[in-house]
Amino acid sequence: xxxxxxxxDRLTSKILLIFTILISLIVIIIGVELxxxxxxxxxSNSLQELIFSKDWHPLKGHFGMLSFxxxxxxxxxxxVIIAVPxxxxxxxYLSEYVHKRVLKIINPFIDILAGIPSVIFGVWGxxxxxxxxxxxxxxxxxxxxxxxxxxxxxxxxxxxxxxxIISVMVEVFKTIPVELRExxxxxxxxxxxxxxxxxxxxxxxxxxxxxxLGVSRALGETMAVLMVVxxxxxxxxxxxxxxxPLPTLIANNYGEMLSIPxxxxxxxxxxxxxxxxxxLFNVLSRIILSRIERKLRA
Amino acid sequence: xxxxxxxxxxxxxxxxxxxxAIIIIGTLLLIIYSIFIKGLPAMSWEMITQxxxxxxxxxxxxxxxxxxxxxxxxxxxxxxLATIISLPIIIYINVYCRKTLFSNAVRLCxxxxxxxxxxxxxxxxxxFMVFFGMKTSLLAGIIIVSLVILPVxxxxxxxxxxxxxxxxxEASYALGATRLQTSMKVILKQSATGILTALLVxxxxxxxxxxxxxxxxxxxxxxxxxxFHAAATLPLAxxxxxxxxxxxxxxxxxxxxxxxxxxxxxxxxxARVLTNKYxxxxx
Numbered sequence: 001x002x003x004x005x006x007x008x009d010r011l012t013s014k015i016l017l018i019f020t021i022l023i024s025l026i027v028i029i030i031g032v033e034l035x036x037x038x039x040x041x042x043x044s045n046s047l048q049e050l051i052f053s054k055d056w057h058p059l060k061g062h063f064g065m066l067s068f069x070x071x072x073x074x075x076x077x078x079x080v081i082i083a084v085p086x087x088x089x090x091x092x093y094l095s096e097y098v099h100k101r102v103l104k105i106i107n108p109f110i111d112i113l114a115g116i117p118s119v120i121f122g123v124w125g126x127x128x129x130x131x132x133x134x135x136x137x138x139x140x141x142x143x144x145x146x147x148x149x150x151x152x153x154x155x156x157x158x159x160x161x162x163x164x165i166i167s168v169m170v171e172v173f174k175t176i177p178v179e180l181r182e183x184x185x186x187x188x189x190x191x192x193x194x195x196x197x198x199x200x201x202x203x204x205x206x207x208x209x210x211x212x213l214g215v216s217r218a219l220g221e222t223m224a225v226l227m228v229v230x231x232x233x234x235x236x237x238x239x240x241x242x243x244x245p246l247p248t249l250i251a252n253n254y255g256e257m258l259s260i261p262x263x264x265x266x267x268x269x270x271x272x273x274x275x276x277x278x279x280l281f282n283v284l285s286r287i288i289l290s291r292i293e294r295k296l297r298a
Numbered sequence: 299x300x301x302x303x304x305x306x307x308x309x310x311x312x313x314x315x316x317x318x319a320i321i322i323i324g325t326l327l328l329i330i331y332s333i334f335i336k337g338l339p340a341m342s343w344e345m346i347t348q349x350x351x352x353x354x355x356x357x358x359x360x361x362x363x364x365x366x367x368x369x370x371x372x373x374x375x376x377x378x379l380a381t382i383i384s385l386p387i388i389i390y391i392n393v394y395c396r397k398t399l400f401s402n403a404v405r406l407c408x409x410x411x412x413x414x415x416x417x418x419x420x421x422x423x424x425x426f427m428v429f430f431g432m433k434t435s436l437l438a439g440i441i442i443v444s445l446v447i448l449p450v451x452x453x454x455x456x457x458x459x460x461x462x463x464x465x466x467x468e469a470s471y472a473l474g475a476t477r478l479q480t481s482m483k484v485i486l487k488q489s490a491t492g493i494l495t496a497l498l499v500x501x502x503x504x505x506x507x508x509x510x511x512x513x514x515x516x517x518x519x520x521x522x523x524x525x526f527h528a529a530a531t532l533p534l535a536x537x538x539x540x541x542x543x544x545x546x547x548x549x550x551x552x553x554x555x556x557x558x559x560x561x562x563x564x565x566x567x568x569a570r571v572l573t574n575k576y577x578x579x580x581x
């Protein structure tokens with residue numbers, strides 16, 4: 001005869017299975033919803049026009065998003081250029097050189113940096129970075145700018161994605177077997193040579209995964225960028241130009257999106273584009289990372 | 299000669315690494331420092347005990363009590379909701395489900411969810427609100443923000459639960475406990491610190507999120523009295539008031555930034571103390 005608690009246990013198992021599947025499906029629900037909502041705009045303006053035209057006049061029914069896509073690309077690329085060298089150096093330092101005691105001091109700083117809200121980065125950007133670009137950096141190049149530009153957005157974004165990249169990189173370095181390092185060291189290589197020729201080479205896929213993850217974080221970052229990037233609809237041609245990245249477009253216009261025809265659909269299309277890119281990047285980096293993990297266990 | 303070159307190279311890169319670490323830590327300190335420098339002069343008793351006066355965040359008087367309370371309610375509510383949703387999932391993929399393929403698929407789903415920008419959640423939530431004819435409200439904000447922090451809780455707690463040794467499960471089963479009893483009485487207890495840490499991290503995420511609440515929670519000068527009213531939040535209080543060219547209003551933005559930063563710092567301090575203190579007592 002079945003015991004009451006065993007029935008309870010089996011019942012729970014079924015309920016939990018259904019619940020888990022339902023919640024895991026949220027990702028797909030979001031994708032489908034955004035796809036469905038952006039159908040009207042894809043049908044009336046072709047995909048090609050939406051992505052490759054810079055003709056943005058919602059009132060006239062023109063929804064070319066090239067300016068926004070270019071803005072996103074600019075700030076993301078600058079962020080990566082700033083963040084990657086800093087992260088790589090720090091991650092190597094933390095995992096290869098530093099004593100555990102120093103690690104205990106440095107780790108909390110990175111954790112705190114990871115926890116600082118987007119808006120706070122934005123405020124800091126307005127207080128420090130924007131004036132610094134306006135009065136110190138731009139004059140060096142003989143350019144006059146308000147300081148609210150792609151460079152400011154890129155710098156802020158670069159700092160924001162540092163914690164993600166570092167923590168993934170440190171995890172990756174941990175997976176490289178000590179024996180490999182020992183073999184190299186015993187051949188007479190210095191520590192740096194070992195890192196350069198053995199560790200970095202072995203860790204390459206993991207490093208790429210870390211960067212991809214950082215990029216996907218950068219792509220969707222909204223508030224901090226919105227506050228410093230200048231918000232001008234144009235395709236930026238230099239780092240001192242203002243821009244209008246995709247997330248900013250969505251955030252700034254949700255208010256009037258119901259009053260202009262097709263506008264809401266266009267914004268949902270922007271969200272869909274972001275969603276697709278971010279999901280792709282995430283899946284890609286997770287696949288690389290899980291492969292590394294599996295190799296380690298084998 | 300060659301020896302010397304490699305030594306110099308080693309020294310060069312080591313210095314570069316130290317420099318990189320110093321730049322990162324220095325930046326963080328600079329951020330905190332400048333928020334304090336701007337925020338402290340704006341702080342006063344009125345600031346944290348009054349709501350803004352004079353209409354739609356443009357008035358020169360009053361404080362940011364509306365945003366403080368709104369933010370705390372929103373963060374507490376969404377953390378609560380996300381916890382209720384996440385714990386059963388964590389238990390299922392670790393205790394009940396022995397098919398690693400399924401568990402890993404679920405983990406991948408939450409990893410992807412973690413990566414989805416909060417602005418996308420906001421836009422997604424907004425389409426639903428339009429569909430149901432809902433107005434911006436605290437409840438809508440809590441639901442959407444709980445989606446944002448759900449993967450945070452699931453993935454952090456999952457890592458902790460995975461670390462629990464199989465011996466503990468076996469001991470519990472050997473005593474005749476069912477999986478449900480094992481989960482409730484052994485696994486949850488064993489990972490309590492991890493759960494608490496995850497909740498703190500999630501709370502910090504929720505209170506700092508601006509992009510998702512922009513669409514869903516709205517903004518108001520008054521303190522929310524029900525779940526169906528719009529509510530002000532600290533990030534939006536910063537965002538809206540900072541762009542107003544009235545010094546008294548920007549002062550409110552800086553004060554909000556200071557309070558938000560202090561909350562975040564306290565949370566991360568608390569999480570650290572918790573982990574250090576209770577890790578000692580783990581089996």
